[in-house]
Amino acid sequence: MSDRRHFLKQGLPAAALLLSACTQDKATEPGDKNDKFAANKPVVISTWRHGLAANAGAWEVLENGGSALDAVEAGVRITEADPDGRSVGLGGRPDRDGIVTLDACIMNSRGDCGSVAALENILHPITVARRVMEDTPHVMLVGQGAKDFALSLGMEEIDLLLPETREEYTNWKKNNPDYRPPINVENHDTIGLLALDKNGDLAGACTTSGAAFKYHGRVGDSPIIGAGLYVDNEIGGATATGWGEAVIRAVGCFLVVEFMRQGHSPNDACKLAVERVISKNPDWKNIQVGFIALAKDGRSGGYCIQSGFDYALQEPNKQAEMLVPGYVIEAPQ
Numbered sequence: 364m365s366d367r368r369h370f371l372k373q374g375l376p377a378a379a380l381l382l383s384a385c386t387q388d389k390a391t392e393p394g395d396k397n398d399k400f401a402a403n404k405p406v407v408i409s410t411w412r413h414g415l416a417a418n419a420g421a422w423e424v425l426e427n428g429g430s431a432l433d434a435v436e437a438g439v440r441i442t443e444a445d446p447d448g449r450s451v452g453l454g455g456r457p458d459r460d461g462i463v464t465l466d467a468c469i470m471n472s473r474g475d476c477g478s479v480a481a482l483e484n485i486l487h488p489i490t491v492a493r494r495v496m497e498d499t500p501h502v503m504l505v506g507q508g509a510k511d512f513a514l515s516l517g518m519e520e521i522d523l524l525l526p527e528t529r530e531e532y533t534n535w536k537k538n539n540p541d542y543r544p545p546i547n548v549e550n551h552d553t554i555g556l557l558a559l560d561k562n563g564d565l566a567g568a569c570t571t572s573g574a575a576f577k578y579h580g581r582v583g584d585s586p587i588i589g590a591g592l593y594v595d596n597e598i599g600g601a602t603a604t605g606w607g608e609a610v611i612r613a614v615g616c617f618l619v620v621e622f623m624r625q626g627h628s629p630n631d632a633c634k635l636a637v638e639r640v641i642s643k644n645p646d647w648k649n650i651q652v653g654f655i656a657l658a659k660d661g662r663s664g665g666y667c668i669q670s671g672f673d674y675a676l677q678e679p680n681k682q683a684e685m686l687v688p689g690y691v692i693e694a695p696q
């Protein structure tokens with residue numbers, strides 16, 4: 364991390380880096396001697412520690428020459444199927460009525476996008492989102508309509524509420540139904556994953572069961588294009604985690620990408636977007652919001668409101684790493 368920061372401080376101005384990445388990109392094959400950033404591809408970055416396993420799944424696709432789109436879907440499917448995660452897919456915490464509802468979206472390098480929200484009883488919302496993008500004239504399907512669509516694709520209906528989460532929910536309802544859990548690593552582990560493939564194309568995916576014990580029907584930022592995820596293949600991509608309402612107010616991920624378009628590094632773009640979130644949310648000290656970003660040239664970064672957020676990065680010829688981004692305040696103990 365410090366090396367990266369050092370590089371950014373000492374290296375070419377960010378705008379120059381971005382410009383050269385954009386101008387050389389489209390005509391360049393991987394390994395072409397004109398491709399200045401070939402050494403930086405592929406790259407995968409994703410939120411929280413479960414990102415390590417998701418990145419490994421995405422990496423396998425990319426290493427075999429697969430597209431960024433296939434990689435992001437394969438990566439987050441690992442998290443969706445993991446029963447130990449409490450904010451994604453199977454094992455995710457339910458809403459205040461005891462129902463697990465899922466939000467997800469995906470974007471490819473052409474700017475196509477697909478999304479599902481408030482989806483019940485389907486293991487892989489990200490794949491449903493991809494099929495919305497590819498097989499329908501729409502961007503977003505919600506609730507029963509999204510489920511009907513998933514079933515029409517042959518997907519199985521399954522119970523996503525595990526005995527452990529059922530018990531936790533029952534205790535919550537009995538003891539403290541007004542309690543809104545603080546959003547941090549203990550109860551928020553949405554996966555947002557961004558990939559840059561060997562061709563220099565970007566894609567992103569974001570999937571979650573959302574805020575624990577939310578109102579039934581509540582939709583967070585994660586399936587909202589521009590809020591929980593945004594990818595512009597000329598510039599870069601960004602994805603968010605944390606209190607979705609705050610991210611939506613700032614259209615957070617679109618903003619991160621726009622800051623990168625202005626020449627800011629991924630770290631600085633995320634920091635500026637966090638500052639915008641803070642300016643739009645007077646209760647910001649009580650919430651967590653974190654962004655990660657991946658630029659077209661392979662640089663990556665992140666920033667968040669409270670300490671406690673980390674993200675997983677996989678770059679060529681390097682060990683998988685967990686990085687701790689900059690933050691504004693220490694999380695309350």
Ligand code: SD4
Pocket residue numbers: 450550551552553571572573574582583584585603604605606607608
């Ligand atoms: C939401 N942003 O539903 C999601 C939850 C999340 O890490 O990111 N958790 O508000």
